[in-house]
Amino acid sequence: MTPPVLEVKDLVKAFPVGGFLDRLQVGKGSLLAPQRQLRAVNGVSLTIAPGEVFALVGESGCGKSTVAKTIARIYEPTSGEIRIDGEDVSRLPFRAMLPVRRKLQMIFQDPYASLDPRQRVRDIVMEPRLAQGGRLSRRELQDEAVALLAKVGLNAEQANRYPHQFSGGQRQRIGIARALSVRPTLIIADEPVSALDVSIQAQILNLMKDLRDEFRLSYLFVSHDLSVAHHIADRIGVMYLGFMVETASRDQLFREPKHPYTRVLLSAAPTLDKSNPGTKIEIRGEVPSALRLPSGCCFRTRCPLAFDRCAVERPALKPQADGSAVACHLHDRTDTERMIP
Amino acid sequence: MADPLLEVRDLRTYFHTFGGVVKAVDGVSFDVRQGEVVGLVGESGGGKSVVGFSILGLIDPPGRIEAGEILFAGENLAAKSEEEMRSVRGGEIAMVFQDPMTSLNPVYTVGHQMDEMLRLHTDLDRKARRARCVEMLEQVGISEAESRLDAYPHQFSGGMRQRVVIAIALLAGSRLIIADEPTTALDVTVQAQILKLMRRQIVERGAAMIMVTHDLAVISEMADRVVVLYCGKVVERGRTAEIINAPSHPYTRGLLDSIPRIAERRDRLDQIPGTVPDIRTLGKGCSFRDRCFRAQPVCAEKTPVLSPVRGSLDAACHFPLEETAP
Ligand SMILES: Nc1ncnc2c1ncn2[C@@H]1O[C@H](COP(=O)(O)OP(=O)(O)O)[C@@H](O)[C@H]1O
Ligand SMILES: Nc1ncnc2c1ncn2[C@@H]1O[C@H](COP(=O)(O)OP(=O)(O)O)[C@@H](O)[C@H]1O
Ligand code: SF4
Ligand SMILES: [Mg+2]
Ligand SMILES: [Mg+2]
Numbered sequence: 285m286t287p288p289v290l291e292v293k294d295l296v297k298a299f300p301v302g303g304f305l306d307r308l309q310v311g312k313g314s315l316l317a318p319q320r321q322l323r324a325v326n327g328v329s330l331t332i333a334p335g336e337v338f339a340l341v342g343e344s345g346c347g348k349s350t351v352a353k354t355i356a357r358i359y360e361p362t363s364g365e366i367r368i369d370g371e372d373v374s375r376l377p378f379r380a381m382l383p384v385r386r387k388l389q390m391i392f393q394d395p396y397a398s399l400d401p402r403q404r405v406r407d408i409v410m411e412p413r414l415a416q417g418g419r420l421s422r423r424e425l426q427d428e429a430v431a432l433l434a435k436v437g438l439n440a441e442q443a444n445r446y447p448h449q450f451s452g453g454q455r456q457r458i459g460i461a462r463a464l465s466v467r468p469t470l471i472i473a474d475e476p477v478s479a480l481d482v483s484i485q486a487q488i489l490n491l492m493k494d495l496r497d498e499f500r501l502s503y504l505f506v507s508h509d510l511s512v513a514h515h516i517a518d519r520i521g522v523m524y525l526g527f528m529v530e531t532a533s534r535d536q537l538f539r540e541p542k543h544p545y546t547r548v549l550l551s552a553a554p555t556l557d558k559s560n561p562g563t564k565i566e567i568r569g570e571v572p573s574a575l576r577l578p579s580g581c582c583f584r585t586r587c588p589l590a591f592d593r594c595a596v597e598r599p600a601l602k603p604q605a606d607g608s609a610v611a612c613h614l615h616d617r618t619d620t621e622r623m624i625p
Numbered sequence: 626m627a628d629p630l631l632e633v634r635d636l637r638t639y640f641h642t643f644g645g646v647v648k649a650v651d652g653v654s655f656d657v658r659q660g661e662v663v664g665l666v667g668e669s670g671g672g673k674s675v676v677g678f679s680i681l682g683l684i685d686p687p688g689r690i691e692a693g694e695i696l697f698a699g700e701n702l703a704a705k706s707e708e709e710m711r712s713v714r715g716g717e718i719a720m721v722f723q724d725p726m727t728s729l730n731p732v733y734t735v736g737h738q739m740d741e742m743l744r745l746h747t748d749l750d751r752k753a754r755r756a757r758c759v760e761m762l763e764q765v766g767i768s769e770a771e772s773r774l775d776a777y778p779h780q781f782s783g784g785m786r787q788r789v790v791i792a793i794a795l796l797a798g799s800r801l802i803i804a805d806e807p808t809t810a811l812d813v814t815v816q817a818q819i820l821k822l823m824r825r826q827i828v829e830r831g832a833a834m835i836m837v838t839h840d841l842a843v844i845s846e847m848a849d850r851v852v853v854l855y856c857g858k859v860v861e862r863g864r865t866a867e868i869i870n871a872p873s874h875p876y877t878r879g880l881l882d883s884i885p886r887i888a889e890r891r892d893r894l895d896q897i898p899g900t901v902p903d904i905r906t907l908g909k910g911c912s913f914r915d916r917c918f919r920a921q922p923v924c925a926e927k928t929p930v931l932s933p934v935r936g937s938l939d940a941a942c943h944f945p946l947e948e949t950a951p
Contacts, residue, residue: 482668482880486885511884515894551817564817567818570785
């Protein structure tokens with residue numbers, strides 16, 4: 285069996301927050317400034333096989349982008365392992381990451397913000413390639429840039445233009461071409477179609493599928509849109525408050541969602557295929573703060589099925605018989621009396 | 626059938642910019658009846674928001690309503706003065722925007738802002754007003770309403786603020802609510818709650834709503850009827866179920882086919898080729914012709930007019946689609 289392209293184990297990312305003065309407290313007769321932490325990602329594990337598309341879904345603030353950026357080492361992981369082609373890169377210093385970046389590239393939601401406005405498109409798309417070292421003549425550079433742009437549906441004449449001369453969809457194509465320049469095996473895409481109109485979104489999703497087939501790419505595809513995730517993904521991970529609450533194949537997840545949060549999420553999403561909002565599962569309250577995680581299960585403050593154990597014990601992501609994995613005491617096989625109806 | 630509450634007739638709102646005249650809304654007509662939600666949909670730049678702003682009298686230079694009528698309960702809003710419109714806004718017609726802070730004042734408590742609405746529109750005394758505010762907050766799903774009245778908008782989450790804006794609109798007893806992408810910035814679970822709340826309030830109070838959104842899935846769950854805009858023109862309108870199941874305009878069809886659907890997964894999405902044209906340079910003919918799979922030479926020559934196609938559907942197309950179109 286080929287090793288996974290990406291293997292993430294128990295990834296934790298905490299951000300220190302607040303100024304020193306904000307944190308000052310009087311304790312035991314002296315001033316203390318305890319470290320406050322925002323726990324954005326709390327022990328996330330996932331694996332992506334060669335050629336596989338893994339979608340990370342969940343509502344805003346649940347930690348999807350932080351997972352993506354920590355894997356890309358834009359953020360330093362607080363703890364945990366990140367293996368690319370078997371090699372643990374989680375502690376590699378910046379310079380040692382260079383060869384890893386040949387395998388892993390990232391594209392972002394906002395094509396406007398992620399392209400340098402003063403550079404010509406041909407230089408933008410070749411930038412990761414040039415960072416890898418090795419000298420290219422002007423001619424080679426131009427030819428490679430044009431070839432890359434052709435792959436994403438842009439023409440040679442457009443190579444000499446600047447980003448502002450392109451529409452949102454075209455800029456996303458440029459971002460994809462840039463990522464492809466080093467022929468990576470894994471592309472991390474953070475909400476790549478969320479800012480686009482649906483007709484343009486369809487163009488980009490089709491392009492990403494074609495490129496995956498042509499280059500046998502794997503994607504870690506972050507999306508808050510379940511229909512988009514369903515369309516592109518082979519497997520899906522659902523996050524809530526920095527925790528992975530369920531992972532499953534696309535079909536499993538939509539046919540038989542197991543985690544109570546997954547059920548809420550699927551039922552809340554508007555679709556063209558059901559016209560009765562009355563059938564949606566009601567959910568109370570709001571997502572707790574990542575500064576003060578609840579004890580036990582992250583979802584228990586809103587879960588319609590929570591019981592006493594949920595407040596005291598944090599459920600681990602447990603593999604299920606059908607290949608999915610769920611972090612919920614109701615799906616803990618040692619607890620057979622209680623099963624979700 | 627009851628008279629429409631709102632009739633928009635051949636509305637034209639243009640922006641006179643240095644780059645040319647932007648015909649943002651160019652001959653738009655539709656009705657809204659009591660108890661009904663009408664959806665305005667289409668891709669960005671189609672003119673949806675400008676229609677909403679025109680109804681509210683919120684078009685500022687270089688923009689201008691060039692022509693058309695906006696009949697609200699029989700009165701032409703397009704002919705009213707700014708002062709008259711100020712009392713219509715927030716009174717008979719309320720608005721809910723994507724960013725709730727557009728409608729809330731950050732320096733006053735939520736209770737103060739709700740109370741002001743009641744002072745303006747009712748003759749209840751202080752105590753009765755406070756009770757009414759608490760009741761309304763509870764109706765829009767805000768718990769511990771009594772204590773929340775003394776909180777400021779920044780102490781609320783985005784979803785809660787949007788609830789407050791809706792509560793204020795309901796307190797004013799508005800007969801028409803214009804909601805412009807009201808849930809676009811919210812998470813799906815919150816969106817589901819807010820949509821349900823708005824739908825229930827509209828139906829129960831016999832009010833009406835214009836729901837402006839780019840999201841056809843939201844429209845399909847919320848709206849009774851749909852108006853599809855493209856380049857400032859109505860390309861199709863009709864009952865929601867008919868439009869979603871068998872649209873007659875190629876643009877509506879293209880939009881629907883480009884949306885990934887969970888119930889029927891296709892390997893590739895159908896895409897509408899190209900992009901929206903620059904509306905400053907549109908000439909005669911159909912604005913959609915360069916992207917249309919049905920286009921014929923006549924589409925570049927003659928501008929199609931909105932006319933009945935089948936069932937409740939009207940479309941502006943020389944070659945509308947059959948119900949069983951492939
Ligand atoms: N650079 C940062 N510094 C501090 N907190 C952050 C930072 N980036 C994200 N967060 C916080 O981490 C949590 C997860 O955010 P994010 O990963 O952006 O979520 P998502 O992409 O799912 O919307 C949120 O509470 C967010 O406020
Ligand atoms: N203040 C303005 N000045 C110039 N053009 C404007 C202005 N407001 C809107 N427009 C133009 O009017 C058209 C319709 O815009 P809008 O109604 O916001 O579209 P939608 O809401 O459907 O995305 C767009 O081409 C937009 O650029
Ligand atoms: S009028 Fe012609 S170009 Fe326009 S939508 Fe109909 S067939 Fe297409
Ligand atoms: Mg994000
Ligand atoms: Mg708009």
